[in-house]
Amino acid sequence: MAEPFRPPPPGRKEPGKSGGAVLRVHFTTEDLLRVRIAERPEPLLEMVLALEMLGRADIPPALAGWQRRLRRTLPPAARPLFQLVSPTGAGPQFLDPPAPGLAAGLDTILATPRAYVRHELRRVCGVDRPVTAWTRDLAELERDAWQVLARSVRAAYGAVIDTSWHTVRAGFHAETTWRSHQLAQHGLLPTLTGLAPGITWRGMTLEAASDRELGVRLAGRGLVLRPSFFWAGPPLFTDRPGEPVTLIYPAPTPLPLLEPQGPDPLTPLLGRTRADVLRRLVRRHSTTTLADGLGISVASASMHAKALREAGLVVTRREGKTAWHQCSGLGLDLLGDRPATV
Structure with missing residues (x-):
């Protein structure tokens, strides 16, 4: 007979009150090279981080304003x-697997091994x-519990x-x-120290204020830096089996500010x-993909890129016969916080 699920007693604390708690990411020389x-945003991760922000x-x-609206409009089916999910960002990592969309993500969630489910539920509890x-x-x-979970994920994803998603992807x-x-x-x-206020280096360790004590040793696996447009708390990390460690930091321009604000200053x-x-x-973009994306001729795209x-x-x-174009540093400075068209 399987051992019953007995999570440890929770250590409750008000979200946003770190009380001196610190996130520590321990690097080796090899990690610094990695x-x-x-490369791309993860929709399920952003969904979970958005739900976690509702409790902060x-x-x-x-x-x-976004928090008030989502609290009011979130479907009842999503509320389980x-x-x-915790306002400290401690949600179970099986809930937000890397996936390009809802269908693939749900397939991965529902295939989570029992041992990992129990491990993650013990941790969050x-x-x-x-x-x-x-x-x-x-x-x-x-089975019934996991059907409820699937319905909840679908409802939250829709809301x-x-x-x-188009705005998040452009901002990303x-x-x-x-x-x-x-x-x-x-x-x-x-x-690295500019990812969020208060990040510092101590020896070979990156330290940041946190809602709770967190630590990870990279041990040669390297680190992926990932912005979130919903999460505005202290930096977090994910450390899933068989995947690179990821440091999640709040994007300097959160989702509501990515929406166009008044007339576009670049057009005139x-x-x-x-x-x-x-x-x-x-x-x-190549000249051809630039033209296709904007619905203009290749000659016109080439002319605008040249100007x-x-x-x-x-x-x-140039790579062979293909010309590849991208913003310079000055171009990025001119764009500022305006979202890209992708």
Whole structure:
């Protein structure tokens, strides 16, 4: 007979009150050579982080209106997830696997091995989540409990991700392109310490204020830097079996500020099409893909890219017969917080 699910007693604390708690990420020399920036946003992770933000009392003013709206409009079917997700960011890691969308993500969630489910539920119940009949049934892989979980994930995904994913994706590519530029121009130390206020280096350890004591030894696995457009708390990390360790940091421009705010200042400066070209080039494009994405001719795309290049806003590199275009540092500075068109 299997051992019954007995999580440890929770250590409850008010979210946002760190009380001196610290996140520590221990590097080796090899890890420093393996720091990279995430290539694409993860919708299930953003969904979970959004739900976790709903319980925080230290919400930034830019997110306060969004928090009130989502609390009011979140479907009842999504609410069982609050038994799992914590405002400290301690939700179970089987709930937000890397996946391009809902269908693939749900398949991965529902295939989680029982041992990992129990491990993660013990962990989150040891932080501040309640032990309920439903969480016990999840730990035992009871079919009905997992059907409730699947319905809850679908409902939350529809309310959080389906309504904002285009904006999140555009903001993600603009932020990671800028962060890559910073890494290339200024190096690793200012890039890492600039991810969030109060991040410091102590020896070979990155330290940041946290809601709870957290620590991970990279041991040669390297680190992936991933911005979140919903999470505005202290930095978090994910450490899943068989995957790189990921450091999650709050994007400097959260979701509500990614929405266009008034008239676009680039259009009168550059013209509508040329402004659209510059936004699209926060990601590398060939002349052909640039033209296809904007619905213009290849000759026109080439002409606009040349004009932006001559102004120092775009750089172009040739690989064989293909010309690849991307924003320069000056181009990124001109774009500022405006979302990219992807």
